Amino acid sequence: MDFFTSVVEFFNSAVFKLIVNLIYLFAFILYLSLAKWTYSDAKRRGAMAFYWTIVALLFPVAGWLIYLIIRPPEYLDDVQERELEIRAKEAMLANSSMACPSCYKPIERDFLICPYCRRRLKKVCPSCSRPINTDWAICPYCQQII
Ligand SMILES: [Zn+2]
């Protein structure tokens, strides 16, 4: 028995057929996994999950690669979360229309001093004790000249 016949025998053997079948099985599992992954990823990103799954099934690996390139960059949850954050910030700005001129943190209209950076915001009228702007020459509440 020379080398050549032993090689031919190996390729005809049951072990070799088993290895080939296992490779096929592995490729098939990989193919299904990629399709399933494409479906769940597309769903999370708000892409057309159903169509992308078909693309991944029709073009094994290539369809999945194309999806990887042109899929939406963000998860849908992240987009919604960011929108909620922006809305919350807008509401905060609308509620307290005033911000500290020094540190831009929200302050209330009658604050005398910024509680964040201690910047003097208003002074107290010596006559009626109401908060008035530091550059006013007269108190608009009691007409006291400052
Ligand atoms: Zn401040």
Ligand SMILES: [Zn+2]
């Ligand atoms: Zn006053």
